[in-house]
Amino acid sequence: MAVAETKAPVIPDIEVIDQDGGVHRLYSDLIKGKTVALTFLYTSCKTSCPAMTGLFGAVQKKLQAESRRPVSLLSISIDPVTDRPAQLKTVANRFGAGPGWYFLTGAYPDVARVLAALNAAGPQLSDHPSMILVGNDVTGHWTRHYGLASVPMVIDLIESVAGPGADR
Amino acid sequence: MESLAWQDPLTTVERLGRTIYHQGRTETGEELHVSLAGSDGSLSATLFRCVQCHGVWGQGTEEGGLRVPPVTPSFLTRPHASLQTGQSREAYTDHTLPRAITGGVDVSGAPLHSGMPRYRFNEQQVDAVVAYLKKIGTEEDSDPGVTTDTITVGAALPLSGPLAGIGQDAQSIMEGYFRSLNERGGVYGRQIRLIVEDMGSNPSQSEAATARLIKTGQVFALVGSFEFGEAAATLNLIERAQVPLIGPLALSPQASDPPNPYVFYTLAGFDIQYRILLDFLVPHARSTMDVARPRVAVIRPKHTTILNTVLTPSRRKTMDIVVEYEYVRGSFDRVVVGEQLHKRPIDAVVFIGDGEDFLAIGQELDRRHLSPMLLASAGMVGHRAMDVPPGVRAKVLLAVALQPPTEQDRDQLETLAGQHPLHNLGFARMARGAAFMLGDALMRIGRRVNRSLLIEEVERFREVDSGAGFTLTYGPQKRIGSPRARIFHVTPNAPHFIPITDWMVPQDSQ
Numbered sequence: 001m002a003v004a005e006t007k008a009p010v011i012p013d014i015e016v017i018d019q020d021g022g023v024h025r026l027y028s029d030l031i032k033g034k035t036v037a038l039t040f041l042y043t044s045c046k047t048s049c050p051a052m053t054g055l056f057g058a059v060q061k062k063l064q065a066e067s068r069r070p071v072s073l074l075s076i077s078i079d080p081v082t083d084r085p086a087q088l089k090t091v092a093n094r095f096g097a098g099p100g101w102y103f104l105t106g107a108y109p110d111v112a113r114v115l116a117a118l119n120a121a122g123p124q125l126s127d128h129p130s131m132i133l134v135g136n137d138v139t140g141h142w143t144r145h146y147g148l149a150s151v152p153m154v155i156d157l158i159e160s161v162a163g164p165g166a167d168r
Numbered sequence: 169m170e171s172l173a174w175q176d177p178l179t180t181v182e183r184l185g186r187t188i189y190h191q192g193r194t195e196t197g198e199e200l201h202v203s204l205a206g207s208d209g210s211l212s213a214t215l216f217r218c219v220q221c222h223g224v225w226g227q228g229t230e231e232g233g234l235r236v237p238p239v240t241p242s243f244l245t246r247p248h249a250s251l252q253t254g255q256s257r258e259a260y261t262d263h264t265l266p267r268a269i270t271g272g273v274d275v276s277g278a279p280l281h282s283g284m285p286r287y288r289f290n291e292q293q294v295d296a297v298v299a300y301l302k303k304i305g306t307e308e309d310s311d312p313g314v315t316t317d318t319i320t321v322g323a324a325l326p327l328s329g330p331l332a333g334i335g336q337d338a339q340s341i342m343e344g345y346f347r348s349l350n351e352r353g354g355v356y357g358r359q360i361r362l363i364v365e366d367m368g369s370n371p372s373q374s375e376a377a378t379a380r381l382i383k384t385g386q387v388f389a390l391v392g393s394f395e396f397g398e399a400a401a402t403l404n405l406i407e408r409a410q411v412p413l414i415g416p417l418a419l420s421p422q423a424s425d426p427p428n429p430y431v432f433y434t435l436a437g438f439d440i441q442y443r444i445l446l447d448f449l450v451p452h453a454r455s456t457m458d459v460a461r462p463r464v465a466v467i468r469p470k471h472t473t474i475l476n477t478v479l480t481p482s483r484r485k486t487m488d489i490v491v492e493y494e495y496v497r498g499s500f501d502r503v504v505v506g507e508q509l510h511k512r513p514i515d516a517v518v519f520i521g522d523g524e525d526f527l528a529i530g531q532e533l534d535r536r537h538l539s540p541m542l543l544a545s546a547g548m549v550g551h552r553a554m555d556v557p558p559g560v561r562a563k564v565l566l567a568v569a570l571q572p573p574t575e576q577d578r579d580q581l582e583t584l585a586g587q588h589p590l591h592n593l594g595f596a597r598m599a600r601g602a603a604f605m606l607g608d609a610l611m612r613i614g615r616r617v618n619r620s621l622l623i624e625e626v627e628r629f630r631e632v633d634s635g636a637g638f639t640l641t642y643g644p645q646k647r648i649g650s651p652r653a654r655i656f657h658v659t660p661n662a663p664h665f666i667p668i669t670d671w672m673v674p675q676d677s678q
Contacts, residue, residue, distance in 0.1 A: 044644030046220040048234035051204070051283045054215065058207030087645055090426040094215055130233040147233065148283040150205040 004160075005142035008135065012117055014110035016076070019088040019103040026114065030102060031137050035161065036072045037154060038133040040120055041103075042079035043087045048130040051148055057095040058151045063158075064098065071158055073101040078115060078128050080105040136161040174315060174386040177308035178300070185300025186309070188293060190224075190620065191410055192217040200293070202285035205272065216285045218297070224620045225305035234283055241302050253281050265301070266294045311618045313388025319617070320361045321606060322381035324393040324402075325417075329369025333591025335394060338417055338599035339364050340585040342392055345603035348584070355607065356615040363387065371396035378402050382409050389622060392417055392602035394595075406430050412622050414609070415602025417595045419547055420474075427647035432626050434601050434638060436651045441545040441567035442478045442518070443674035444653045448565070449516055449543065450486045459515050465491035465540070467505060467529065468520040475520070480676065490514060500525040506532035509540075516541040523552030530556030530564070539563050546656065546665070547594075553658045561660070565668075567653040570594060571637050572665050601636035605649075608632065 013027040024030050039056065041049040056073050063071055077083035088103035097103065105111070115121040115128075122128040132149055134157040135142035141161040145153065176183060187195050192213035194200070200213035221236040223229050228238040235252050237243065244265065249256040257274040264275045272286040273279055289297065303309050313320040323342060325335035339362075346360040354360060363385050367377035374396055381387045382405075390411055395402070395418035403422060406413050413431045420437035436444075453462035464487045468475060479489070493508045495501065500521065509517060509532070517533075517540050519526055526549040530542065534557035546553070546566040553564055573581075573593050581596050582588065590596045609625040610617060629642045629649065640649030652673050656665040 045231060047229055047231040047236060048283065050215055050220065051234070051285075054202075054204050054211055054285070055207075055282075057211065058204050062207070082643065082645060086425050095211070126231045128233075148205075148281065150282045151207045153282075 003144055003146070005135075005144065008137075008140040008142050009118055009133075012110065012113045014106055014114060016102075016104040016106040016110075017085055019085050019092045019097070021085045024102070024104075026104070026106075030072060030074060030104075031135070033137055034072050035069070035136045035138075035158060036074055036134070037158065038074040038076065038118075038135070039131065040078045040115070040128055041075050041091070042077055042125050042128075043083045043091050044079065045125070048148065052130060052132070053091060053095050055149065055151065055154065056101065057097065059154045060098055060101055062151055062155060068158075070100060073097075075101070075103045076111065076114065077103070077105045078111065078120075079125055080108050080111045132157070134158055134161050173384070174312050174320065176312070177310065178303060181296050182300045182303055184293070185296035185298070186303075188213075188289070188297050189218040189222075189300055189304070194293065197408060201288045203288065204285055205279070205282035210288070211285075213285075213287060216287075219620060221283070224618060225309070225616070226301065227305070236283070239301055240305055244301065250281075262298060265298050266291075269294050269297060309618075311388055312382075312386040314358075314617060317358055318361050319355065319358050319610065320363060320385065320387050321389050321391045322363045322365065322385050322387035322393075323391055324365050324367045324374060324377035324381060326369045326394055327364070327366040331369040331394070334417070334595045335364075335366070337585065337587075337590045337592060337596045338392055338394070340587050341581065341590075341596050341599040342603040344584040344586055345600060345607070349607050355610045356617075360607065360610075362391070367394065371398050374399065375401040375405055378405055382411055387411070388617075389414055389606065389619065391415060391606045392599045394418075395422065403428050403431060410619065412619055412626075414606045414622075414626065415598060417598045417602070421648055423648070427645065429623065429647075431647060432605065432642060433648045434598055434605075434634070434640065434650055436569040436648060436653050438474045438520075438545050438548065439477050440648070440651050440674055441547070441569060441653045442474060442520070443483075443676065444672045445518065445543045445545075445565065445567045445655065446478060446483050446487070447675045448655050448669060448672065449518075449541070452565075453515055453541070457515060461486065461488050462515040462541075463488045463490045463513060465489075465493070465509055465514045465517045466520075467491075467493050467495065467508070467517060469497040470494045472520055482676070495521070495525075497521075500528060502528040502532045505529060506536055509533065509538060510536055514538070514540045516543060519544045519549070521548065523549040527552045527555050530560045533560045541565055543567075545569075554660070554664055556658070558660065561658050564658045566656045566658065566665070568656050568665070568667075569650070569653050570597065571654075572663070573597065573637065577637065597636040597638075601634035601638060601640070604634050604636065605629075605632075605640065 011027045013025050016024050016026045039052050083105050092103045130147055132145045143157055201210045202213050202216045203210055222239045226239040228236045244260040247258050255278055267273055269287050325338050326332055327335040342362055346362055350359045365377040365380050367373040390413040393416050395416040399422050407428050407430055415434050421433035453459040490512055491508050526544055539559055542564045546568045609622055612625050613621045627642050627644055629640045632640045634640055638650040642649055652671045654667050654671045655669045657668050
C-alpha cells in the first residue's frame with residue numbers, strides 16, 4: 001500500500017553515525033538535494049528487518065545495473081543503544097551493501113525525534129511499522145509504502161517522486 | 169556412554185529438512201540461496217532461515233507489522249484466508265507445498281506475501297523440508313541429546329597434563345551441581361547428564377574432544393568447556409554444528425565481531441580489563457598526582473592483539489604514550505625494559521605479560537628508584553603482584569574481572585565438588601556459573617526444549633545472579649555476560665587485594 005505524503009516531512013538534522021563510523025547530519029548531508037529511500041531496522045529483528053534489508057540490497061543492485069540517477073538508501077536503526085556501527089557493519093556486509101547505502105545510528109533521543117517526525121514510532125521495537133519512505137528533496141515529493149514491497153514496487157516509488165524533467 | 173546415546177526419532181530425510189529449516193543450509197554445510205520477490209539476486213539462505221519467521225514449532229510470528237503464518241501440519245492442510253494479504257487458499261498438498269517454498273506461490277498459483285523468499289532448493293532438499301513440516305512441533309521434533317527422561321550435555325576439559333587440576337575441579341563442580349538439581353527432580357521430569365571428554369592440556373586436542381561430544385556423545389549443549397587462548401578451530405566447529413556452548417572456562421574470551429552466536433561467555437577478557445584500566449588511569453592520575461595527561465609506557469609482547477581495541481584514537485588523545493615497547497615472549501630482558509622506562513619521565517606503566525615478567529619490571533623499577541603506577545590484569549600476573557618490592561607495590565593497580573572469593577565461597581565450592589582443596593578457584597567458580605546458567609535457562613524454557621530456545625532463553629538473562637560471584641546479562645548481540653572489571657590495590661597482608669573502584673565497564677561500550 002503506497003501513500004503519497006501530503007507534504008514533505010521535516011526531517012530533524014540530527015547527527016548520525018554510519019556503519020563505517022562516519023559522522024553525518026541526517027538531513028543536510030544525506031537527504032538534502034537527493035532522492036532517498038529510507039527504512040528502519042534493528043539488528044536483532046529476525047523477520048521483517050532482514051526481509052526489508054534484503055529488499056534494499058536487491059533495489060541497490062537493480063539501480064546500479066540500470067545506472068539510474070543516484071538514490072541514497074538509508075537504513076536507520078530504531079534500537080540505537082544496541083546497534084552501534086559494528087553491529088550495523090555486520091548487517092551491511094551480510095547484505096552486500098555498496099556505496100550510497102547508509103546504515104545509521106545515533107543518540108537515542110535524536111533517533112526518537114526522527115521516528116516521531118516520520119510518524120514511525122511504536123511502543124516496542126517489535127511494533128515498529130514495516131515501512132519504506134521514498135522522497136525527492138528537490139521536488140519535495142515523498143511517498144511511503146507500508147509493509148514489505150517487491151523490487152519493482154520500490155523502483156516505481158522512486159520513479160513516482162521524480163519531478164518533471166528529472167534527469168533519468 | 170554409548171549405551172545411552174541418543175536415538176534420532178526423525179528419519180534421515182526429516183532430519184535434513186529440520187536442518188534446512190533451522191539453519192538455512194544442509195548438514196554438510198552446503199550453501200543454499202534465496203531470492204526476494206521481484207529480484208533475480210541471490211542471498212544466503214542463512215539470512216532467511218525458515219525458523220526466524222515461522223518459529224521453532226512452526227507456530228508463526230509477528231514482528232514489525234509482519235504477521236507470519238504458521239507452517240504446522242494442521243495449518244497447512246486446511247484451507248485458509250490470510251489477514252495479511254487478504255487472499256484465500258485451499259489446503260496445501262505434497263505437490264503444491266514445494267511450489268510455495270521454491271516458487272513463492274500458493275495453492276492456486278497466486279504470489280505469496282513478498283516477505284516470503286523464494287528458496288532455491290533442489291528437489292531432494294525441498295522434499296526434505298516438506299517431510300519435516302509433517303513433524304514440526306511434535307515430540308519427535310527434537311535436538312540431539314534430549315529424550316523423554318534425560319538431557320545430555322557435555323564438557324571438553326583438560327583431565328590430563330599440567331592443566332588437569334582445572335579440568336578435574338570443573339568436572340566435579342558441574343557434576344555436583346547437576347546431581348543436586350537431579351535429586352530435586354531434575355528439569356521438568358528430565359535428568360541432566362554430563363559427559364566429559366579429556367582434551368589433555370593441549371589446544372590442538374580441544375577441537376577433537378568437542379567433536380567427540382557432538383558426534384559420538386550426541387550432546388544437546390556444551391557447558392563449561394575449557395577454552396585455550398587459541399580456540400578458533402573449536403569455535404568454528406561449534407558454529408558449524410550449531411551447538412550452544414554455555415559458559416566456557418576462558419581466561420580471556422575469544423571475542424569476535426560479530427560474536428559467535430552459539431557461545432555464551434561469562435567474564436570480561438583482557439581487552440575489556442585493559443580498556444577499563446586506561447579509562448581509570450586518566451582521572452586517577454589527575455586526582456592523585458595532579459597530572460592532566462599522564463605519560464604512559466606500554467610494555468607488551470610482540471604479536472599480542474589485546475590492545476587492538478584498547479589503544480583507540482580517543483583513548484590515546486587523553487594521555488601521552490611516550491614508550492611503546494614490544495618484547496619477545498619467553499625472552500623478557502628486564503634490563504632493556506628498565507632502560508626503556510628510565511629514558512624519560514613516566515607516570516604509568518601498562519604491562520601485558522605474565523607474573524614473572526611483571527615481578528621483574530617491579531624489581532627493575534625499584535632498583536632504579538622509579539615508582540610510576542604499574543597497571544595490569546590480575547588474571548595475567550596473578551599472585552606475583554604481591555612479591556613486587558613495597559615501594560612499587562603501593563603503586564600497582566590490577567583489573568579484576570571476578571571478585572576474589574571469600575572463605576565462605578571456597579567452602580561452598582568444595583562442598584559442591586565433594587572435594588578437598590580445589591586447584592583453581594577462579595575456574596571452579598566459572599564452572600559453577602556455567603552449570604547454573606544451563607540449569608536456569610532450561611528451567612525457564614519448560615518441557616519442550618531445543619537448542620534455539622536455549623539460545624533465546626540465555627539471551628533473555630538480565631542481571632541474573634550466577635551464584636558464583638558474578639551476574640549475567642546477555643542479549644541478541646551480547647555474548648559476554650559480565651563485561652565488567654574493578655580495580656584493586658595490592659597490600660602486603662591479607663586480604664592482599666583491596667578494591668579501590670566499583671565495578672566499571674569500558675567507556676566505549678556505554
